[in-house]
Amino acid sequence: MVMRYVMSIDQGTTSTRCIIFDHRGRLVSVTQREHRQHFPRPGWVEHDAAQIWRNLERIAPEALTQAGVGLDQLAAIGIANQRETTLMWDRRTGEPIGRAIVWQDTRTDTLVEKFAARPEAAMVQERCGLPLATYFSAPRIRWLLDHHPGLRERAERGEVLFGTMESWLIWNLTGGPEGGLHLTDVTNAGRTLLMNLETLDWDDDLLDFFGVPRAMLPRIRPSAETYGVASRVLPGVRIAAALGDQQAALFGQTCFAPGEAKCTYGTGSFLMLNTGAEPVRSSHGLLTTVGYQVGDEPAVYALEGPIAITGALVQWFRDGLGLISSAPEIETLARTVEDNGGCYIVPAFSGLFAPHWRSEARGIIVGLTSYITKGHLARAVLEATAWQTREVVDAMNADSGLELRTLKVDGGMTSDNLLMQDIADVLNVPVVRPMVAETVSLGAAYAAGLAVGYWPDLEGLRRNWHRAAQWLPAMDPRRRAEEYDNWRRAVERTFDWIKPHP
Amino acid sequence: MPGPVQSIQRGAAILRLLARSSGRLGVGEIATSLGLARGTAHGLLRTLQLVGFVEQDETSGKYQLGAALLHLGTSYLDVNELRSRAINWADALAARSGEAVRIGTLLDGQILVVHHVFRPDDTLQTLDVGALLPMHATALGKVLLAYDAATTATLADGPLEAYTRRTIVAPKMLARSLSAIREVGWAVEVEEMTIGEAGVAAPIRGHGGLVVGSIGISGAVERVCDSKGQPKAPLVTFVRDAARAVSRDLGASRW
Ligand SMILES: Nc1ncnc2c1ncn2[C@@H]1O[C@H](COP(=O)(O)OP(=O)(O)OP(=O)(O)O)[C@@H](O)[C@H]1O
Ligand SMILES: [Mg+2]
Numbered sequence: 001m002v003m004r005y006v007m008s009i010d011q012g013t014t015s016t017r018c019i020i021f022d023h024r025g026r027l028v029s030v031t032q033r034e035h036r037q038h039f040p041r042p043g044w045v046e047h048d049a050a051q052i053w054r055n056l057e058r059i060a061p062e063a064l065t066q067a068g069v070g071l072d073q074l075a076a077i078g079i080a081n082q083r084e085t086t087l088m089w090d091r092r093t094g095e096p097i098g099r100a101i102v103w104q105d106t107r108t109d110t111l112v113e114k115f116a117a118r119p120e121a122a123m124v125q126e127r128c129g130l131p132l133a134t135y136f137s138a139p140r141i142r143w144l145l146d147h148h149p150g151l152r153e154r155a156e157r158g159e160v161l162f163g164t165m166e167s168w169l170i171w172n173l174t175g176g177p178e179g180g181l182h183l184t185d186v187t188n189a190g191r192t193l194l195m196n197l198e199t200l201d202w203d204d205d206l207l208d209f210f211g212v213p214r215a216m217l218p219r220i221r222p223s224a225e226t227y228g229v230a231s232r233v234l235p236g237v238r239i240a241a242a243l244g245d246q247q248a249a250l251f252g253q254t255c256f257a258p259g260e261a262k263c264t265y266g267t268g269s270f271l272m273l274n275t276g277a278e279p280v281r282s283s284h285g286l287l288t289t290v291g292y293q294v295g296d297e298p299a300v301y302a303l304e305g306p307i308a309i310t311g312a313l314v315q316w317f318r319d320g321l322g323l324i325s326s327a328p329e330i331e332t333l334a335r336t337v338e339d340n341g342g343c344y345i346v347p348a349f350s351g352l353f354a355p356h357w358r359s360e361a362r363g364i365i366v367g368l369t370s371y372i373t374k375g376h377l378a379r380a381v382l383e384a385t386a387w388q389t390r391e392v393v394d395a396m397n398a399d400s401g402l403e404l405r406t407l408k409v410d411g412g413m414t415s416d417n418l419l420m421q422d423i424a425d426v427l428n429v430p431v432v433r434p435m436v437a438e439t440v441s442l443g444a445a446y447a448a449g450l451a452v453g454y455w456p457d458l459e460g461l462r463r464n465w466h467r468a469a470q471w472l473p474a475m476d477p478r479r480r481a482e483e484y485d486n487w488r489r490a491v492e493r494t495f496d497w498i499k500p501h502p
Numbered sequence: 503m504p505g506p507v508q509s510i511q512r513g514a515a516i517l518r519l520l521a522r523s524s525g526r527l528g529v530g531e532i533a534t535s536l537g538l539a540r541g542t543a544h545g546l547l548r549t550l551q552l553v554g555f556v557e558q559d560e561t562s563g564k565y566q567l568g569a570a571l572l573h574l575g576t577s578y579l580d581v582n583e584l585r586s587r588a589i590n591w592a593d594a595l596a597a598r599s600g601e602a603v604r605i606g607t608l609l610d611g612q613i614l615v616v617h618h619v620f621r622p623d624d625t626l627q628t629l630d631v632g633a634l635l636p637m638h639a640t641a642l643g644k645v646l647l648a649y650d651a652a653t654t655a656t657l658a659d660g661p662l663e664a665y666t667r668r669t670i671v672a673p674k675m676l677a678r679s680l681s682a683i684r685e686v687g688w689a690v691e692v693e694e695m696t697i698g699e700a701g702v703a704a705p706i707r708g709h710g711g712l713v714v715g716s717i718g719i720s721g722a723v724e725r726v727c728d729s730k731g732q733p734k735a736p737l738v739t740f741v742r743d744a745a746r747a748v749s750r751d752l753g754a755s756r757w
Contacts, residue, residue, distance in 0.1 A: 012511040024595050024597065025597075026597040027538060027590055027591075027593065027594045028594075029642035032591055193543060325569060326580065326583050327586070328580060328582035328585065328586040329580050329582060329583060330582075331582040332580050332581070332582050410618075412586070414589075415582075415585050415586040415589045416586075417582075417585075417629075417631050417632075434594050435592055435596060435597050435619070435622055436587050436597075437590065438590060439729070466597070466619055466623070466624055467621075467622075467624050468593055468596065468619045468620055468622070469618065469619065469620060469629055470620075470627075470629065471629065
């Protein structure tokens with residue numbers, strides 16, 4: 001019998017990954033390529049979408065070769081992607097219009113202030129579940145339309161298309177200028193500020209509010225459904241799922257029941273709680289968002305606590321400060337000292353996301369004395385991720401009225417044992433990592449495999465989940481309370497740094 | 503006897519040149535100083551960069567000695583980086599074999615467990631990252647000894663500590679077992695450390711084939727071994743495949 005597999009594409013913030021999984025959800029091969037981060041001005045972050053596409057063209061065949069798997073053995077492709085990153089391209093040539101504006105980019109801050117000052121502004125969160133913030137796509141679409149002469153007219157005529165990364169990849173995989181499919185899924189569309197959370201369709205009032213022409217928008221589809229067949233790179237293979245990376249991780253962790261939660265630790269970190277068929281509104285700074293939608297079944301909603309900067313702080317420690325030469329060395333350096341020495345780093349590089357939502361905040365290092373070494377700074381870098389998690393978990397507990405009992409984790413930072421122990425310590429709950437750390441990819445593969453019948457049902461997927469590691473809390477409660485208090489005082493000092501625009 | 507290898511001589515000359523110049527050097531400057539064609543110098547620099555002996559400045563494109571040179575004797579590969587690079591393959595190995603997986607490196611004559619994946623049966627297990635294991639009584643350790651003559655020599659005076667009746671305690675016996683490991687490329691331990699437990703391990707190699715650690719499974723002897731007391735062939739294959747996959751990711755080309 002010929003073995004069959006599912007391929008996932010994880011188009012992330014720092015890299016694109018292709019992973020092939022077998023029927024038991026085990027990784028068979030993995031290929032990866034980083035793309036360049038462009039920081040043309042403070043607060044601006046851009047990607048070259050053409051480079052990302054070229055990377056995929058390269059790594060997808062490599063993944064097949066590495067696994068010794070033929071195209072005919074691929075049951076389906078599933079895509080997970082960095083969310084909210086905003087891109088436009090020319091429908092005729094396939095050329096991107098400038099560089100993609102990445103989710104961490106804050107150039108739309110004044111624009112967002114203006115939108116927020118409008119009388120109808122409250123409608124935004126009511127309709128789409130998300131606060132008006134630079135984090136989401138609609139203000140970026142507006143910014144691009146305002147800054148490229150003639151672009152709005154071309155967008156209105158449907159000559160210029162908008163998409164997040166999954167739309168861009170699907171359009172290119174299915175032929176690009178020659179009949180490429182222009183579509184997105186509910187989890188990605190739900191991050192634009194333009195999708196109505198109840199109807200799961202573009203909302204005319206929101207389109208009006210942001211001044212976005214409907215003609216440039218992709219069609220919104222379920223997260224798991226056969227969208228079409230690839231004609232390039234992986235010709236003949238069905239494309240059967242697309243999810244925002246965080247939702248893909250929720251799926252990959254098999255958090256299929258209300259009350260199940262996970263946190264994914266990558267560039268940023270994202271706590272997500274399945275809330276079932278009803279969108280739950282947060283009163284503690286969390287987002288209401290779509291978790292996933294399988295075929296024509298009802299959508300499953302989620303509460304989300306996004307943290308903008310976690311792994312990115314480690315990255316900055318490596319590239320910006322040059323204190324380490326690879327991300328994992330942060331742990332080695334941190335273990336050269338016993339504690340943080342009184343030093344705290346609050347990485348409000350793009351303002352603070354959940355639960356604060358302070359776009360005017362900027363990062364700080366406090367508690368500096370001559371005693372502080374780079375080892376202490378490394379500790380403070382890791383602890384920043386732990387404490388930021390604590391803040392979103394507290395918000396989640398308050399919103400749901402339930403106490404989180406264990407935290408399921410995944411993502412690149414989970415290979416950091418010191419960090420995982422820190423998180424268990426500050427949350428005072430066990431932290432559990434599943435057997436596939438690349439849970440984002442696994443979730444995209446699961447959704448695609450489900451759509452084409454490669455896997456029969458959600459219960460079958462659940463049985464693939466196994467515990468790979470567990471960290472138990474071991475921190476003196478008094479110290480935990482003191483440290484948390486210090487952390488909160490540090491956070492307060494980041495507020496109001498960027499002055500309001502006149 | 504074959505003559506000296508020219509590219510190694512030239513590589514050494516580049517390192518000397520970089521070491522005695524105060525600032526960074528461009529590829530043209532290096533080629534001129536050594537009387538090499540630009541393309542030749544560039545190829546040598548690329549290889550030296552790959553192994554970490556030189557670094558290239560991103561903006562100016564100029565070269566300097568790499569950090570790896572300063573730590574030649576100590577940390578070839580940071581253990582946390584090893585874990586990070588191996589984690590996907592260690593997970594897949596645990597899922598395939600159904601057994602717990604550990605990755606070990608050499609630390610002061612012992613095996614340091616740098617990574618541990620639970621046996622995928624969701625029973626209560628405790629992470630033992632950071633634990634130290636004896637080299638001669640574990641598959642993880644014997645693999646490292648097999649490719650490390652210097653450390654093996656320190657054990658030659660014996661006797662080695664016995665953990666069970668089956669622990670190899672005679673240095674001569676150990677030497678024989680190590681050469682068998684080198685022959686097949688993997689190691690097995692059957693109740694040599696703990697009664698009722700067996701393990702299989704294979705070497706993880708970095709650039710140029712240097713052994714930087716070992717990866718292995720361990721579990722109940724009746725699951726790991728067949729009725730003749732030999733490790734089950736599919737398990738050995740899983741371990742070797744995982745070791746090869748990690749090695750390939752670390753830049754070892756032949757394994
Ligand atoms: N051992 C480690 N300790 C701390 N941080 C780490 C470690 N290994 C990786 N990281 C950080 O984790 C991040 C990479 O993780 P991962 O690949 O899951 O990120 P990601 O967000 O999925 O990437 P992308 O944004 O491309 O999707 C990087 O920001 C890196 O700095
Ligand atoms: Mg990712």
